[in-house]
Amino acid sequence: MPASNPRFSGYGLGLRKEHYRDFLETAVPVDFVEVISENFMVDGGQPRHILRQIRERHPVALHGVSMSIGSADGLDAGYLRRLKALVDEIEPLFVSDHLSWSRFGGFNSHDLLPVPYTEEALDVVCTHIQVAQDALGRTLLVENPSSYLVFDDASMTEWEFVARMTQRTGCELLLDVNNIFVSATNHGFDPLEYLEGIPAQRVRQIHLAGHTQGRGLLIDTHDTPVRDEVWALYTHAVSRLGPVATMIERDGDIPPLQHLLDELAIARRTRAAARSTAGATFGNVHALHATEREAA
Amino acid sequence: MTLAQMQAQFRAWLVEGNDAPMRNVARHAGAGLDVYQNNYRAQLVGCLETSFPQVRKWLGEENFIHAAISHIGRQPPHAWTLDVYGSAFDETLKAVFPDNPDLHELAWIEYAVSDAFVSADASPLSLDGLTDIDWGTARIHLTPSLRSRVATTNAEAIWSALCAEQTLPESEMLAEARGLLVWRVGYATWFKEVDALEHAALLRLQRDASFESLCEWLAVRLGEDEGVEKAGALLASWLNAGLIVGTETMQ
DSSP, X not given: OOOSOTTOOOEEEEOXXXXXXXXXXXXXXXXXEEEEGGGGOSSSSHHHHHHHHHHHHSOEEEEOSOOOTTOTTOOOHHHHHHHHHHHHHHOOSOEEEESSEEEETTEEEEEEEOOXXXXXXHHHHHHHHHHHXXXXXXXXXXXXXXXXXXXXTOOSOHHHHHHHHHHHHOOEEEEEHHHHHHHHHHHTOOHHHHHHHSOGGGEEEEEEOOOEEOSSSEEOOOOSOOOHHHHHHHHHHHHHHXXXXXXXXXXXXXXXXXXXXXXXXXXXXXXXXXXXXXXXXXXXXXXXXXXXXXXX | OOHHHHHHHHHHHXXXXXXXXXXXXXXXXHHHHHHHHHHHHHHHHHHHHHHOHHHHHHHOHHHHHHHHHXXXXXXXXXXXXXXXXXXXXXXXXXXXXXXXXXXXXXXXXXXXXXXXXXXXXXXXXXXXXXXXXXXXXXXXXXXXXXXXXEEEESHHHXXXXXXXXXXXXXXXXXXXXXXXXXXXXTTEEEEEEEEHHHHHHHXXXXXXXXXXXXXXXHHHHHOHHHHHHHHXXXXXXXXXXXXXXXXXXXX
């Protein structure tokens, strides 16, 4: 259950179709679930009906993938209207989307494309976050994406960009620890420096997920269990951030629900372990987590 | 380079495979650009595979992938939702397999079924809802989930056999054109083939909602008595099928 900190919302799972029946017919021990907003921004039908039933049982976080706050084209007003209608009906725990772009010039890539960390992009992203927050009437959580390239004209690091973004807009952060690890590995920066560089008090939610090794790059695939290296980084994150709502995100090769609940139990135990490993090195924490996973 | 210029170049890379401009703006761009290109195409192929399982089964894996790749080239996605990405897949199939009208109609059926699945909710009207109606001024409202098109082949039979994993019938042209209807009642999606007259009558009612106008239209085709009788029979049939969701009286 959530601790006494009123800003801590506990431990949750990303809700996927494969587990609808579990969530509708059994008492799944989670503090919240997260759904992909766009899957429910429909006119009607069974998806909305299922979400209403789930909402009667659990707090629901709405996690979007198509707001495209980094688009030079502006935001899609129709999209925001539909999201607002869903927010009004579901009264979600959080509303989040990504620091990325997907739409430009009548084209929508349906992928989380990278934003160059420049002053111009910061202006664009901040303007769009403010427009979205005004339209939705609430604070937006913005997630750091995994990235596979770095722009030559970037004038700041991602964590500097994120820090200035939160300062200017009042938005909060959905920190994806796996994405930090993937991007840090791909681009050669220190993930601990990233954690130190973001405003801890603005982090409201954490994502944990799995990745795979591509040709020369790590790929954020969400189709494997959380890796030991990411658990280790998570330990550092909760040491620095304090209690933050944490969830497992799994989108491919979906296992039985119990497997995800077992992973979530590791997150719960990590919170407790983090208190005793404060000051440990990244390598030591990594070794601790390898042992923890073997035990699980 | 401005943000807009970069995004235009990124779009060109994804849609046209032109990576030259992007390689000038990003270090280590080669492998990274390939990841984005792969993600983009894999996402769209996956969307079509999920949206058209029976078409995929009917075409076979190789032909389906060929059609999907062609669709991605012809129809870059434009909407914020992937739900609509398959809306013109039947048009792509017409271009790729021009001599298979059954396939085009099969694709339409699959898209219509998934489209109706998330259409606006509306409760079917009960018989009680038709009491005390002035039929001369009545407007009849059909379910917003109704999708329809002209059928020229036995795609309905093929689709049904594919869904039931039964032996497929030989593809054939219908002796005369008919209509395909897809709609939703509650959370169950229904599918039916109707004759051309019923299809045209339903389209007419969907367009102007006037029952009197429908009676007049049928009377011209069938004669006064038979036309009115047919209108009543169709109305009863549509009511039983859950196609009618409301009535009102024109002022």
